[in-house]
Amino acid sequence: MGTAQAATLAASLSRIVADPNDMVSLSDVLRQRQLIARMIEASQGEAPLQQVLNGAVHTAAQGCPAPMAKILEIDRTDDTLVLKSQCGMPAGAIGRTAGKAVEGNPAGEALKNAEPVIDIDVRRRPPESLPDILKDNNVVTSVSLPLINHDGPYGILEVDFPEPTQIGAFHISFLAVVAGVLADNIEKIHARAALIVERDAKAVLLREQQHRIRNNFQLIIAMVQRSVLQTTDDGCRKNLRDIERRVFAMASLYDHLLGLSVQAERADLGRYLSAMAASFDDFYALRTSGIALKIELQFGIDVDLDTCTTVGTIVNELVANSVEHAFGGSEGQITVSMTREADDLCAVTISDNGHGLPAAALESTGLRTVRLMLNGIGGRLDVQTAPERGVKWSILFSDTPPRKRGAAKP
Missing domain, CATH: 3.30.565.10 (Histidine kinase-like ATPase, C-terminal domain)
Known part of the structure; x- marks a missing residue:
């Protein structure tokens, strides 16, 4: 289990209180586990970030079940929550703001306090603190779980309902697992992206070094040729010609390598x-x-x-x-x-x-x-x-x- 998954799970599960009178069917348990298994399978390999986000919102919505689900990310420049993925909402919602990470905003409270926020009726909150995105989609019940990495909370997994809905420990624990898997996948994707940036920077440096080496080879060849013309000793001239040929062969190889991938370990000999x-x-x-x-x-x-x-x-x-x-x-x-x-x-x-x-x-x-x-x-x-x-x-x-x-x- 990764750091992000462990932190997200710990924060999301800390407030769950199980009701001994809750009855959960085995079919519901199996359905949720199947949804999580499919989510994990879909995020294997080098799945792009947006695909992972979209898979998570659909998994969260289907497992509760909830008519709407979304993922929000904090913009640290002004502490505004921005919609990154959604299902059940009108097209074109991606990129909308969902209020700030402040008290009064359910998602903002979840992110600020690093703990789930379950609001059975968001209409009871002061209208000025409620984000327009909840009002526009007629949200009544909202459940927000924080996404956490090594730097702290940075995003929200949220499911919404247009009518008052009781959300018990069974569904919260399911959403906690989804949030944990999602946080882990996001962390891995960001780490992979950082490695790619580092690799590309090294590739540019290596390419520049190859050009310098190739140019130095050409300079050495010119210097040797000039020395051949200046010497009158046949033995010395032969030795210089031998050096010239070897440098020429290496310069030719560098010319060829400059047309290949920087990471190439093999080359077309022909x-x-x-x-x-x-x-x-x-x-x-x-x-x-x-x-x-x-x-x-x-x-x-x-x-x-x-x-x-x-x-x-x-x-x-x-x-x-x-x-x-x-x-x-x-x-x-x-x-x-x-x-x-x-x-x-x-x-x-x-x-x-x-x-x-x-x-x-x-x-x-x-x-x-x-x-x-x-x-x-x-x-x-x-x-x-x-x-x-x-x-x-x-x-x-x-x-x-x-x-x-x-x-x-x-």
């Missing part, structure tokens, strides 16, 4: 690689070098972000390897493709029609690093190569979450 490959021509000056790039990617294969980052970085490395070593200044073609090999096994292939890969290159430090990276996501790297027939790299990995797969050996 769309990410396609977006990254769209920048290859400018990044590697492919057309100037006479190299064609062919893309054959399958969309709809979602992978976790670690896999996305790893595969994207390796694809970038292998494309760079083909650009630098496969063609020896002649024209050629590089193909990047992706297919699903089995239920949870995917393959990304980078191939070229260049001169092939020397056997010594298969044990290079760069390829050992690539295999080590793949080992981290449970993947492997296969290669097929022959002199003057090019090279074909196959990156094989699972698209299932990391916790469900084992790591492959390098």
Whole structure:
């Protein structure tokens, strides 16, 4: 039981005095319990506030039974009670005021004193203290129960009758349960709304941070490119190019992530690689070098972000390897493709029609690093190569979450 439900029940039940002569039929007890059960069921999940309020007023009216029921909420700016939900009253009543939280107003007394108010005949009250909403609907008997949360009373559940009506402990206890369930539901909805506001604020902050990171990546790439142009040392230039490629792969991932939900934990690998490959021509000056790039990617294969980052970085490395070593200044073609090999096994292939890969290159430090990276996501790297027939790299990995797969050996 939540805090609001406990407080509301305690306040509503504190004034009940049972009459030993009251006789209640079993059918009436079962009917009320069924109504409460349906109310609870209808408010499960993420039911909107207005749906919960409407369900409560109908439950209260049917369980008494009462021709009218309503929910009022206090406006703290001027202590005015405002109608939030109703049944049995004319259409358009929502938003009307129901007086202030002061003595003389039945609902106001219930809220101010945090206890039920049962008025058999509100017509006996001074006319100036009686809200117009009761007069306009010819209310005679009114029963008001406070809704309470951790900040105190904030609303009223009320049932009304157009003639004098005796309301005993049986119906008051029923209304107390309805009010308690309603207060608990309202508290949960407000807490959920507060979490959504907090989440959205964090989402905006995270999005801004992602933009800054992406911009910093672009700045780093520009700085590295400038350093490449300024250095005359071939080894230093190669190292700088290696850094440039890795930063480019990460910048491409951030560009892709900026188009996804902030809470996304998985990404469409095909769309990410396609977006990254769209920048290859400018990044590697492919057309100037006479190299064609062919893309054959399958969309709809979602992978976790670690896999996305790893595969994207390796694809970038292998494309760079083909650009630098496969063609020896002649024209050629590089193909990047992706297919699903089995239920949870995917393959990304980078191939070229260049001169092939020397056997010594298969044990290079760069390829050992690539295999080590793949080992981290449970993947492997296969290669097929022959002199003057090019090279074909196959990156094989699972698209299932990391916790469900084992790591492959390098």
